[in-house]
Amino acid sequence: MELRARELAKDFSRGRSRRTFTAVRPVDLELEAGTLTVITGRSGSGKSTLLSMLAGMLTPTAGSVMVGEENLYALGEAERSRLRNRRIGLVPQGHTALRSLTVLENVLLPAVLYGRAEPPQQRAEELLEAVGLAELREARPSELSGGELRRMAVARALLLQPRIVLADEPTAGLDGENTVAALELLREAANAGAAVLVVTHESEADRFADRAFTMGGGSLSPQADQPS
Numbered sequence: 001m002e003l004r005a006r007e008l009a010k011d012f013s014r015g016r017s018r019r020t021f022t023a024v025r026p027v028d029l030e031l032e033a034g035t036l037t038v039i040t041g042r043s044g045s046g047k048s049t050l051l052s053m054l055a056g057m058l059t060p061t062a063g064s065v066m067v068g069e070e071n072l073y074a075l076g077e078a079e080r081s082r083l084r085n086r087r088i089g090l091v092p093q094g095h096t097a098l099r100s101l102t103v104l105e106n107v108l109l110p111a112v113l114y115g116r117a118e119p120p121q122q123r124a125e126e127l128l129e130a131v132g133l134a135e136l137r138e139a140r141p142s143e144l145s146g147g148e149l150r151r152m153a154v155a156r157a158l159l160l161q162p163r164i165v166l167a168d169e170p171t172a173g174l175d176g177e178n179t180v181a182a183l184e185l186l187r188e189a190a191n192a193g194a195a196v197l198v199v200t201h202e203s204e205a206d207r208f209a210d211r212a213f214t215m216g217g218g219s220l221s222p223q224a225d226q227p228s
């Protein structure tokens, strides 16, 4: 088991009255090596909140996240971020490119942060090829479309062949062909042994999944027609 969440929940206090709003109700979820899990759900159902907690980016109100033998939120900030860099490839929500770097340098960023002596240049180029961005390798993020930036983020998350891949709307803004290419790449990462989670409102993702869940009103439930 690469990642295990137990009774993971998140409340926010919202508005001027600071009233408590429950974004994620206690969730149990296990991500296994070699498996692609998809969570679909409508906007506002709590998908990103759940993924951020699994990624060690958002402290839960209750519950735990185990990454291997480590309890993520029992670690200090620095240790948690080290574990995240080592184990988790994250495709965060929105655009997170560094504007001063080229596309290729952005994809290589995890290697720089991880302190690799030799940046895996060839792998970065192969990933850019796989997401159809080979010709834009020297471009700046400001020259890319929203969909191209999403594809770059997928390539970056997979650079160091992480054991866990957490992708928040990896296909947002992509056309049909690029959606399939991005999902195929995530599928390949699972086939190569990673535990992959994709959260999306793209139903197309289901056909790449080993397990599919639906999120609604902060609760996670297995999809009725589980892919076999």
Ligand SMILES: Nc1ncnc2c1ncn2[C@@H]1O[C@H](COP(=O)(O)OP(=O)(O)OP(=O)(O)O)[C@@H](O)[C@H]1O
Pocket (backbone or CB within 6 Å): 012, 013, 014, 021, 023, 041, 042, 043, 044, 045, 046, 047, 048, 049, 050, 201
């Ligand atoms: N920092 C915050 N403070 C208060 N409320 C928040 C905060 N972050 C998220 N929420 C609320 O929690 C709920 C779930 O948000 P979340 O972003 O997890 O949904 P989502 O399913 O990922 O939606 P989308 O598909 O639109 O990204 C929303 O109603 C949102 O308003």
